[in-house]
Amino acid sequence: MIRLHDVTLSYRGRAGEVTALAHTSLAVGKGEFAAVVGPSGCGKSTLMKLVTGLIRPTKGKVEVDGAEVTGPVKIAGMAFQAANLLPWRSVLDNVMLPLEIVAPHRGRLGRERDAYRTRALDLLGVVGLRDFADRYPWEMSGGMQQRASLCRSLIHEPELLMLDEPFAALDAFTREELWVVLRDLWQRLGFTVVLVTHDLREAGFLADTIHVMSARPGQIVETRRVAFPRPRPLDVLYDPAFTDLVHSLRNKIAEVRQA
Numbered sequence: 001m002i003r004l005h006d007v008t009l010s011y012r013g014r015a016g017e018v019t020a021l022a023h024t025s026l027a028v029g030k031g032e033f034a035a036v037v038g039p040s041g042c043g044k045s046t047l048m049k050l051v052t053g054l055i056r057p058t059k060g061k062v063e064v065d066g067a068e069v070t071g072p073v074k075i076a077g078m079a080f081q082a083a084n085l086l087p088w089r090s091v092l093d094n095v096m097l098p099l100e101i102v103a104p105h106r107g108r109l110g111r112e113r114d115a116y117r118t119r120a121l122d123l124l125g126v127v128g129l130r131d132f133a134d135r136y137p138w139e140m141s142g143g144m145q146q147r148a149s150l151c152r153s154l155i156h157e158p159e160l161l162m163l164d165e166p167f168a169a170l171d172a173f174t175r176e177e178l179w180v181v182l183r184d185l186w187q188r189l190g191f192t193v194v195l196v197t198h199d200l201r202e203a204g205f206l207a208d209t210i211h212v213m214s215a216r217p218g219q220i221v222e223t224r225r226v227a228f229p230r231p232r233p234l235d236v237l238y239d240p241a242f243t244d245l246v247h248s249l250r251n252k253i254a255e256v257r258q259a
């Protein structure tokens with residue numbers, strides 16, 4: 001689904017040139033759940049922007065679904081640390097927002113509003129928010145807002161879901177609840193995921209593959225397959241093999257930070 005071939009990305013700003021990524025290569029298969037971890041400022045968000053076509057590589061090539069990325073990628077949905085829901089729209093209308101923007105839904109929404117509404121309500125049901133569809137974002141907790149944000153990123157049935165630290169602002173319990181929500185959505189809908197996170201337990205619980213990046217300029221320095229069988233219960237977090245995985249990822253990141 002995703003291929004980065006020897007990609008370098010340099011930002012040119014007033015303070016001169018900053019090379020965020022240098023000679024980075026990465027492959028993510030169709031339907032795979034990939035996580036990207038690494039020290040702060042190593043270029044994780046830059047990698048997300050390259051894959052979604054928000055920026056173009058300085059050198060090298062980015063491909064999504066077999067085609068070179070030359071502009072915004074239509075098959076991608078995105079969610080970020082801030083839920084960014086529009087306060088004047090109900091939860092349902094927030095979830096339906098991408099349908100007003102993304103082709104071909106934009107052209108169909110007028111005629112097929114009821115069917116789309118049903119789809120949005122079904123999705124809200126999967127994340128436990130069906131009864132909150134008519135509420136406003138400011139009437140809901142941060143975790144509920146993030147659930148709605150996940151629904152919004154999936155309403156146009158993207159093949160690729162790009163998540164940049166979506167649970168970082170939540171408390172530990174809510175975060176674990178949301179891991180389960182994302183696990184179930186992914187298992188049900190079968191999209192490809194790239195999840196950027198600082199939380200190594202989150203990466204271990206959710207991902208098939210964890211890519212570790214070096215300090216800036218970032219590169220993938222290690223790729224781990226996560227072998228725990230699916231569906232994974234939260235109890236896997238207390239498995240000694242899981243703790244070993246988290247420890248060794250932590251050690252690897254400490255090593256690349258000092259290098």
Ligand SMILES: Nc1ncnc2c1ncn2[C@@H]1O[C@H](COP(=O)(O)OP(=O)(O)OP(=O)(O)O)[C@@H](O)[C@H]1O
Nearest residue numbers: 011013018020039040041042043044045046047216
């Ligand atoms: N638009 C920009 N112009 C100039 N430099 C930038 C720009 N965006 C990012 N950078 C720089 O590129 C480097 C990588 O940034 P990026 O946001 O990709 O890192 P990150 O790994 O996502 O960081 P964090 O883990 O702290 O969220 C940083 O040094 C950052 O300051």
